[in-house]
Amino acid sequence: MQIQVLGCSGGIGQDLRTTSLLFDDRVLIDMGTGVGDLSLGAMEAIDTVFLTHSHLDHIVALPLMLDSVGPRRNKPLQVYALKETIETLQAHIFNGSVWPDFTAIPTAETPFLRFEPIVPGQSIAVDNKNFQAIVVNHTVPAVGYLVGSDQGSFAFTGDTAQNKEEFWDVINDCHDLKHLVIETSFVDADAEVALVSRHLNPATFVEEMAKYRNSARVWLTHMMPGFEEEITSQIRQHNSALDFSILKRGDRINI
Numbered sequence: 001m002q003i004q005v006l007g008c009s010g011g012i013g014q015d016l017r018t019t020s021l022l023f024d025d026r027v028l029i030d031m032g033t034g035v036g037d038l039s040l041g042a043m044e045a046i047d048t049v050f051l052t053h054s055h056l057d058h059i060v061a062l063p064l065m066l067d068s069v070g071p072r073r074n075k076p077l078q079v080y081a082l083k084e085t086i087e088t089l090q091a092h093i094f095n096g097s098v099w100p101d102f103t104a105i106p107t108a109e110t111p112f113l114r115f116e117p118i119v120p121g122q123s124i125a126v127d128n129k130n131f132q133a134i135v136v137n138h139t140v141p142a143v144g145y146l147v148g149s150d151q152g153s154f155a156f157t158g159d160t161a162q163n164k165e166e167f168w169d170v171i172n173d174c175h176d177l178k179h180l181v182i183e184t185s186f187v188d189a190d191a192e193v194a195l196v197s198r199h200l201n202p203a204t205f206v207e208e209m210a211k212y213r214n215s216a217r218v219w220l221t222h223m224m225p226g227f228e229e230e231i232t233s234q235i236r237q238h239n240s241a242l243d244f245s246i247l248k249r250g251d252r253i254n255i
Contacts, residue, residue, distance in 0.1 A: 001023065001024060001129060001147070001149040001151055001152075001154070001254070001255040002023070002024055002252055002253070002254050002255075003021050003022070003023055003154060003179075003252065003253040003254075003255075004021070004022040004023075004025075004250075004251075004252050005021060005034075005247055005248065005249055005250060005251040005252070005253070006020040006021065006022055006028075006032070006034030006035055006037060006038070006249070007019055007020045007032040007033055007034025007035075007249055008021075008034075008181075008221045008222065008247045008248065008249060008251075009222070009223065009225060009249070010057075010183075010185045010222045010223050010224040010225065011057070011224055011225040012033060012225070013225045013226075015249065016225055016249070017032060017033045017034030017036075017037065017249050018032030018033045018034065018057035018058065018060070019032040019034075019052075019057060019058050019158075019221070019222065020032040020033075020034040020035050020058075020061065021156065021181075022038075022046075023127075023129065023147065024127060024129075025042065025045055025046075026045060026046060026047055026048065026126075026127055027046070027047070027048045027049070027050070027126055027127065027129070027131075028046055028048070028049045028050070029049075029050045029051075029052065029131075029145055029147075029156060030049075030050075030051060030052055030058040030059070030158070031049060031051070031058065031059055031060065031061040031062045031065065032057050032058055032059075032060060032061060033057075033060060033061060034061075034249060035061035035064075035065055036061055036064070040068060040069055040072070043065050043068060043069045044069045044072050044073055046065075046077070047075070047077065047078060048077075048078045048079075048080070048126050048127075049062065049077065049078070049079045049080070050079075050080045050081070050124075050131050050133075050145055051079060051080070051081035051082075051085055052136075052142055052143055052144060052145070052156075052158030052159065053082070053085055053138055053140050053141065053142035053143070053158060053159060054081075054084070054085040054088040054089060054140055054141075055140065055159065058158070058159070059089065059093070062079070062089075062093075063093055063094065063098075063099040063102070065077075066102045066112050066113055067099075067100075070102060070105075070112030070113075071112075073112070076110075076111050076112060076113055076114040077112060077113050077114070078114050078116060079113060079114065079115050079116065080115075080116050080117075080118050080124055080131070081115065081116075081117070081118065082117065082118060082119070082120075082133075082141045082142070082143060083117040083119075084140070084141040085140075085141065086115045086117055088140070089115075090103070090115075094113070103115065118133050118143075119133070120133050120134060120135035120143055121133065121134075121135075128149060128150070129147055129148065129149045130147070130148045130149075131145050131146075131147050132145065132146040132147075132148070132170075133145060134146055134155075134167055134170050134171075135166075135167070136157055136158055136159070136160035136163055136167060137160055137161045137162060137163050137164070137167075137198055138158070138159050138160055138161065138198045139197060139198045142158055142159060142160070143158065144156050144157040144158045144160065144167075145158070146170060146171070146174060146177075148174075148176070149255060151255045152176045152177070152178040152255045153174050153176050153177045153178060153255075154177075154178060154179045154181075154253070154255055155171055155174065155177060155179070155180045155181065155216070156180075156181045157180075157181065157182045157183055158183070159183055159185075159198070159199060159222065160182075160183060160198070160199070160200065161194070161195070161198035161199060161200060161204070162200070162204055162207065162208055163208065163211075165211070168211040168212065168213075171212065171214060172211075172212065172213040172214050174214065174216075177214050177216040178216050178217065178255050179216055179217050179218075179219060179253055179255070180212070180214065180216050180217070180218050180219065181219040181221050181247060182200070182205070182208070182218065182219070182220065182221070183199060183200055183220075183221050183222035184199075184200045184201065184202060184205040184220055184221075184222070184223060184231055184235070185197075185199035185200060185201070185222050185223060185224055186199055186200075186201040186224060186227070186231075187201060187202065187224075187227050187230050187231055187234060188201050188202050188203050188234050191203065191204075199222070201231075201234075202231055202234035202235040202237075202238055203234075203238060205220075205235060206235060206238040206239045206242065209239075209242060217245065218243065218244040218245070219244065219245050219246070219247040220232070220235075220244050220245070220246050220247060221247040228246070232246060
């Protein structure tokens with residue numbers, strides 16, 4: 001299993017792309033602006049998408065990619081997401097005003113897009129990998145994903161604030177976990193913004209990692225542009241022994 005980081009920033013700017021992870025060239029978790037760097041052929045090869053939640057930085061490339069490669073494909077793009085996420089996309093994106101309703105184009109029988117609702121705890125098998133949705137704490141209904149294969153597992157929180165023990169039970173009980181990607185969006189000076197928007201800041205990230213009992217490598221993602229060095233420095237000030245890496249656009253994680 002190879003994961004290619006198309007985007008992992010909390011915002012846009014030169015060389016920064018928002019969240020999207022590509023698995024073995026055929027499956028995406030989230031569709032941020034990084035998808036736009038793929039060739040038409042690479043976009044056409046993607047058959048399945050798993051969305052964490054409905055916020056724009058995680059779904060913006062979905063309507064645009066369908067517009068670019070929908071006519072080139074011979075089957076619908078299958079998008080798995082929470083029921084609430086699907087309802088938001090149908091009401092506010094694929095509504096005929098903001099963007100065409102690709103669930104009925106060119107016909108309802110052969111559309112460019114098909115949504116499939118999932119629930120937390122559910123696992124979907126795709127290309128010898130299992131994608132398990134795990135509920136996380138965000139301002140809208142949201143999930144992270146635990147992705148398992150014969151070679152090992154990969155976990156991604158998506159956007160989240162501090163989580164209940166149920167989330168960490170899933171992560172800690174995964175005995176073949178190789179990598180955990182977890183967000184930290186804001187500096188400590190913006191802790192109130194982080195609290196209201198349900199993201200992590202260095203102090204709360206360190207508190208979350210105290211619940212972590214696994215030995216898998218930890219990656220930091222979704223940092224706000226321009227604050228990356230300050231966020232990582234503050235984490236080390238809180239806990240200099242904490243071992244983590246910084247996820248970067250273009251990284252490839254092999255399992």
